[in-house]
Amino acid sequence: MTTKHVICVSSTVPRLSSVVRQLLPSAEVIDATPDTDGKSEIPLNTEVLFGDTPSIISHIKKEKGELKWAQSTWAGVESIFEAFPKPPEGVILTRMGEGFGRLMAEYVVGHIFVKELSVLNLHQQQKEKLWDKSPVQGRRLLTSLTIGILGVGSISTEIARLCKAVGMTVWGLSRSTKEHVPEFDHLSTLADLCSFLAGCDYICNVLPGTPETTNMLSGDVLKCCKSKRPIFINVGRGSIINEESLLSAFKNKWIGGAVLDVFCKEPLPPESPLWSHPCVTVTPHISGPSVAESIAKTFVKNYEKYTNKQRLNYIIDWTKGY
Numbered sequence: 594m595t596t597k598h599v600i601c602v603s604s605t606v607p608r609l610s611s612v613v614r615q616l617l618p619s620a621e622v623i624d625a626t627p628d629t630d631g632k633s634e635i636p637l638n639t640e641v642l643f644g645d646t647p648s649i650i651s652h653i654k655k656e657k658g659e660l661k662w663a664q665s666t667w668a669g670v671e672s673i674f675e676a677f678p679k680p681p682e683g684v685i686l687t688r689m690g691e692g693f694g695r696l697m698a699e700y701v702v703g704h705i706f707v708k709e710l711s712v713l714n715l716h717q718q719q720k721e722k723l724w725d726k727s728p729v730q731g732r733r734l735l736t737s738l739t740i741g742i743l744g745v746g747s748i749s750t751e752i753a754r755l756c757k758a759v760g761m762t763v764w765g766l767s768r769s770t771k772e773h774v775p776e777f778d779h780l781s782t783l784a785d786l787c788s789f790l791a792g793c794d795y796i797c798n799v800l801p802g803t804p805e806t807t808n809m810l811s812g813d814v815l816k817c818c819k820s821k822r823p824i825f826i827n828v829g830r831g832s833i834i835n836e837e838s839l840l841s842a843f844k845n846k847w848i849g850g851a852v853l854d855v856f857c858k859e860p861l862p863p864e865s866p867l868w869s870h871p872c873v874t875v876t877p878h879i880s881g882p883s884v885a886e887s888i889a890k891t892f893v894k895n896y897e898k899y900t901n902k903q904r905l906n907y908i909i910d911w912t913k914g915y
Contacts, residue, residue, distance in 0.1 A: 597621040598900065599659075603633045603644035603652075604666050604883075612889040613643065617896065641899065643892050650676045653684060660684055662899055664892050666883055668693060668748070669830070670909050671802050680911055687895060688915070690907035692888035693881030694751030697828050700880040701797055702755050704852045705740075708824055709733055713874075733794075736760035741793035742777075743809075744800045744829065748881070750776050752797060764789060768805065783809075787817040796823050796848075802830035803914030810834040815842040822849040828880040831856035836867065843872045854880040 600617070602610035603625040610624035625648070627633040633648050637658030642649060649663045650673065662685045665673070670688050680686070707713060711728035718725055740756050742749045745767040753763045753776035765777040766789050774780065781789045786809075790796060796818070800806045811834050815825075825848050827833065835857060842848045850872040856865075859878060867873050895905050909915070 598640050599623065599636070599638055600641045600643060600896075601625050601635050601639040603627060603635055603642065603648035605645060606666060606883045606885050606888065609643075609666070609885045609889060612885045613892065616889055616893050620896075641896070646670075646672050649673070649686070653677075653681050657681070657684060662687070662905070664895060665689055666888055668881070669802065670915055671830075673909060674911070674914070680909075685905060686909045687905050687907045688909055689888055689891060691747050691894075692883075692891040694748045695755075696884070696887070697748055697799075697881040698752040698755040700828065700854070701752050701826055702759060704826060704874065705735070705738075705756075705761075705795060705824075707874075708850070709735065709738075734760070738762070738794040739764060739792060740795040740797060741766060741789055741823075743796070743798045743833075745771055745774060745777065745780065746799070749799045750774065752799065753777050761795075764793065768800075786814070790815065790817040790823075791820060793818070793823045794821055795826060797826040798829040798833050800829045800833060801915040802832045805914070806830070807832045808835060808838075811838040813841075814838075815847045816845070817847075818842075819845070819847045822846060824849055825851040827851070828854050831859070836865065840866060840870070843870065848872075850874075852876070854878055 597620055599621045601623045602613055605627055610622060614622040623636060625633040625635045627648055631647055635642065635652045637656065640659050640661050642652060642660055642663040644666060646665045646667045649665055664687045666689055668689045673686065709732065714728040739762040741764040742753055743766050745765040749765065753765060756763050757776060762778050763776065764779045764781065765774065766781045768783055770782055771780055839851065852874045853867065854876045855878055861867060861875060868875060898905050
């Protein structure tokens with residue numbers, strides 16, 4: 594008789610445990626949804642924990658019991674490194690490397706359309722009952738535009754795929770040399786950062802927050818952009834550029850604007866000048882919302898590897914920082 598694996602789902606994502614139960618009818622799925630204080634009761638016989646990062650950290654620190662593998666519902670892992678300076682013994686930790694890509698791609702392309710079609714300007718004109726065609730003078734075809742994506746991982750590839758589908762030229766920048774990736778028209782490394790930035794009409798950051806990427810665009814790095822004045826879209830981590838450097842880039846007209854979904858400090862403090870800056874669109878870290886069906890499918894892919902004793906996808910690597 595085959596013993597059932599005990600999977601505990603501890604997440605605030607609505608319906609996640611029921612979706613996992615539907616996808617894995619042969620497993621024993623336990624629901625330990627966190628309460629309003631973020632606390633949850635995870636049974637000590639839990640072998641596999643699929644949960645939000647705070648639940649995983651709390652369970653491992655308190656008493657991990659029979660836990661062998663913990664899959665986070667989050668893509669970011671900074672809080673895990675803060676909680677565990679070195680990998681916890683006896684437990685494999687994985688992050689959500691997939692499950693957000695299409696949503697984030699639609700966010701990026703949606704904001705490109707908003708910019709290129711002057712949607713915000715035209716909406717303001719409607720409020721003022723102003724009939725003025727000037728906002729769309731000089732409108733550009735998407736086929737004439739280049740987007741540079743910082744990062745060439747699974748989420749970046751989804752963004753690249755959708756940008757190519759609407760006719761854009763797509764460049765990718767990775768921290769190490771990569772072979773040809775069909776979704777990208779051109780690939781560069783950090784050594785070519787300045788020339789990479791200089792050729793873009795849009796720059797989209799999808800890189801994780803690591804010591805190597807922190808302040809990567811701070812200081813006068815964006816000066817390389819002054820000829821084309823691209824729009825900066827940040828769906829990766831706010832730590833890639835500090836607020837002072839971003840404001841300086843606007844003042845010096847190195848970039849033409851920014852769509853910011855992530856920030857060094859979240860929530861963005863009310864006193865931040867980014868809230869009211871005419872060049873900035875602020876969104877509250879919602880470019881990749883957690884949808885139960887999407888992240889559950891990613892978990893199930895890894896679960897199948899786990900039950901077959903194969904190497905899991907997206908194992909958190911303390912040497913790489915993600």
